[in-house]
Amino acid sequence: MDPLLLLRQSIKTRGLRETSQREWVLRFLAQAKGHLSQEEIFEGLRSQQAGIGRATVFRTVKLLEEIGLVSRVTFADGQHRYEYAHERQHHDHMICMECGEALEFSSPAIERLQNRVARARGFSVRWHRHEMFGLCSRCARKKAAA
Numbered sequence: 001m002d003p004l005l006l007l008r009q010s011i012k013t014r015g016l017r018e019t020s021q022r023e024w025v026l027r028f029l030a031q032a033k034g035h036l037s038q039e040e041i042f043e044g045l046r047s048q049q050a051g052i053g054r055a056t057v058f059r060t061v062k063l064l065e066e067i068g069l070v071s072r073v074t075f076a077d078g079q080h081r082y083e084y085a086h087e088r089q090h091h092d093h094m095i096c097m098e099c100g101e102a103l104e105f106s107s108p109a110i111e112r113l114q115n116r117v118a119r120a121r122g123f124s125v126r127w128h129r130h131e132m133f134g135l136c137s138r139c140a141r142k143k144a145a146a
Contacts, residue, residue, distance in 0.1 A: 035081035092130035
């Protein structure tokens, strides 16, 4: 389904107004590379759309996450960053605690294990987020050399 159509339907279901600002945020995230904080999203949009407000961006990011068009990743510093998620294959993250790099990965074996553990406990998974924290290979080499 078209993400703008999904956004419009979700907004209508919630009794909210359709606004161009919400569409700007969605388009910006769909074109963005990497994981962005709400502040980075705001700053990027402000350079393109002078009239957009910080609160509007922050509320819209939250709405897009609720709808499922955006995913949140929590970095080692506790800061949330966001990425466009619509029709992207599910993936998890390995986050470097030194440089902050977020490495994306997919593992069918991990997915099967999670599902098996949930079934064994009678738990019905709706969604999940898997984040591992450590050192990327570059930072690990620097630490070893020091």
